[in-house]
Amino acid sequence: MKQAVYLDYAATTPMNKAVIEEMNRIMLDYFGNPSSIHQFGRKSHFELEEARSVIANSINAKSDEIIFHSGGTEGDNTILLGVARALKEKGQHIITTNVEHSAVLKPLAILEKEGFEITYLPVDESGGITLEQVESVVREDTILVSVMYGNNEVGSINPIADIGEYLADKQALFHTDAVQAFGTEVIDVRKLNVDYLTVSAHKIYGPKGVGFSYLSSNVLAPILIVGGDQEEKKRGGTENLAGICGLAKAVDLLKPEEKEQAKADYKIYQDIILRELEDAGIDHQVNGGLEYKLAHILNLWIKGIDNQILLSRLDMSGFAVSTGSACSSGTVRASRVLQAMYGEDSLAPAQSIRISFGQGLTCDTIQTFASNLVEQILAIGNK
Known part of the structure; x- marks a missing residue:
């Protein structure tokens, strides 16, 4: 494996x-x-x-x-x-x-x-x-x-x-x-x-x-x-x-120069993922936008896709992402942050995943993930 x-x-x-x-x-x-x-x-x-x-x-x-x-x-x-x-x-x-x-x-x-x-x-x-x-x-x-x-x-x-x-x-x-x-x-x-x-x-x-x-x-x-x-x-x-x-x-x-280099790397990772989604015609939205944000977090609303199903499929494919905060004792609940941003009736909390970057990743790894992400979304049925 x-x-x-x-x-x-x-x-x-x-x-x-x-x-x-x-x-x-x-x-x-x-x-x-x-x-x-x-x-x-x-x-x-x-x-x-x-x-x-x-x-x-x-x-x-x-x-x-x-x-x-x-x-x-x-x-x-x-x-x-x-x-x-x-x-x-x-x-x-x-x-x-x-x-x-x-x-x-x-x-x-x-x-x-x-x-x-x-x-x-x-x-x-x-x-x-x-x-x-x-x-x-x-x-x-x-x-x-x-x-x-x-x-x-x-x-x-x-x-x-x-x-x-x-x-x-x-x-x-x-x-x-x-x-x-x-x-x-x-x-x-x-x-x-x-x-x-x-x-x-x-x-x-x-x-x-x-x-x-x-x-x-x-x-x-x-x-x-x-x-x-x-x-x-x-x-x-x-x-x-x-x-x-x-x-x-x-x-x-974590010297200042190390932080700046990491931010530059994470911006590249983010662009790789977004480009793959766009090229595949995946209906998506970046929650919170791309300006004035922490570089290591990319929260994506994949329109029409149940995030629990997507998370499980990604996990079985060898990629660990999340649907939000990890401070709920392993329970699955709607993101109150996304509810606060879009309203309680929004579909975003049930259709969003959080991808976050860190040390040890490479462009090749992110490219492989991005391709797999598209594959899983299409398999579930994004329109």
């Missing part, structure tokens, strides 16, 4: 071999608790702080503005729940979008039950929002704005820097979930004017179960996990040193 081809990098990425080697180095030689004051602890603490410095430098932050945790979900939960509850006396209004990741929407639902008012900005068919939408709903009692950098299903990029600049002299603090965007976008937290930012290692060829948050030194540091005084008393629990060092290695490997 030929080797299967993975085209679901937006769900998770395979670990880079250099990351695995770095984690092995730490697990073999640095077992000491980073909080211990003896030499074993000090050695581990040095590695921990080196990792923190690498990550801080990658986004133009200070080392003490980086907090390690278990991933994007914990980071989002900590910031949203912690900030809202800490600032409750200053206001109870929060702004977000209706296409955020569940790691943002679910803690906001908890806050709604606690009495907070949440404004969910609607997206248009591009899958994003505008600065003007934010400006129109900010109030004196707005304490927090949370807008994802790039959407995990259709790839739409939001005007984070513009929103950050607008909010700079407002009471409201600004958070962006950059989990999906960090792997391809060059991020500078100073230029973005964000107060909080979250990233997860497993989206950038690092290990699962570890991530980091940027917490600006100019604003309050929210706390969710309490226990010991680790992470400058901002996140209790003995640090996952091997995972953190693996994360730092993954970040270090």
Whole structure:
């Protein structure tokens, strides 16, 4: 049987071999608790702080503005729940979008039950929002704005820097979930004017179960996990040193020039697929469009084709794609992002697939996939 081809990098990425080697180095030689004051602890603490410095430098932050945790979900939960509850006396209004990741929407639902008012900005068919939408709903009692950098299903990029600049002299603090965007976008937290930012290692060829948050030194540091005084008393629990060092290695490997080269490659892959569909006369549409989007995500509405049938046929042919977010415990449900973009009555959620690119792919591989995609669509019966 030929080797299967993975085209679901937006769900998770395979670990880079250099990351695995770095984690092995730490697990073999640095077992000491980073909080211990003896030499074993000090050695581990040095590695921990080196990792923190690498990550801080990658986004133009200070080392003490980086907090390690278990991933994007914990980071989002900590910031949203912690900030809202800490600032409750200053206001109870929060702004977000209706296409955020569940790691943002679910803690906001908890806050709604606690009495907070949440404004969910609607997206248009591009899958994003505008600065003007934010400006129109900010109030004196707005304490927090949370807008994802790039959407995990259709790839739409939001005007984070513009929103950050607008909010700079407002009471409201600004958070962006950059989990999906960090792997391809060059991020500078100073230029973005964000107060909080979250990233997860497993989206950038690092290990699962570890991530980091940027917490600006100019604003309050929210706390969710309490226990010991680790992470400058901002996140209790003995640090996952091997995972953190693996994360730092993954970040270090994603130099700006590497990100730009990857984006150029992914644009070529995208063009190959679209050309094959057009040449075959396949009725299709790119969800979210092709402008101002994350380069590694291509979400396609194949008109008249059941996406579950298409996904299964592609899987049996050796190609792994998805129908959307992978955070639903393996369940199949209509994409709420596409529903938000087109309306609940649209056929798009049931007829769309998400193809996402990453390291290790080639033009030849993508060409083979594109040909197979057309073959499967025609076999099902696209008109």
